[in-house]
Amino acid sequence: MRITQGCFSFLPDLDEEQIKAQVEYCLRNDWAIGVEFTDDPHPRNTYWEMWGHPMFDLKDAAGVMMELNACRKAHPDVYIKLIAFDSTRGFETVRTSFIVQRPKVEPHFAMTRTEVRGRTVNITLTERA
Template structure:
């Protein structure tokens, strides 16, 4: 299963040159760039671990690409995403977010059904990866 979250998720994986172009777009718009990683990519898990600090006032995408390369060295077996945060008045929100690294195997999600009182049924999704403890989910 291919995880589809964020911009470009239905396209083939971006090359480093394409990632660099998106970073330049963020810089041109004055957005802070952030790198995050996780081994639990559940769609409602919006709080991934941060790699370093958000990069405010960065002028060259090479700095972001260097940090991304370091993050891939350490967490190359996990999902890594890059986001651009617009701190401008009236926005103060993430304007772009996309996956820049995936584990070799993406196990996907299962649908769990729970029967409640009065014939009500509740459904939820659970990542197969979450069956293993954190840190050993993709090894």
């Protein structure tokens, strides 16, 4: 089972030109770009590590790609995603995020549904090798 978090997660992985096009779209909308990474893609892990600082004043996609490639070099076998913040109303809101790197071997999860009292369903998510 492939990890599906963020935009484009059900599509094939984006290539470099497609990633750059998405970054350019975000920058045209005045959204700040951030790079995050993790080795724990569990769906409840919403706090990925931030690579550097969000790039609030950056206007060129080449700068984002440079930071992304530096993160890839430092962390070659983890999940990396780009996030875009919109701060036009005075608070940060994530407008989009998408995975740009996956490890060679992704963990697999099994989901078990158990019916209990009434119409309640308990869901257990476990990692499989």
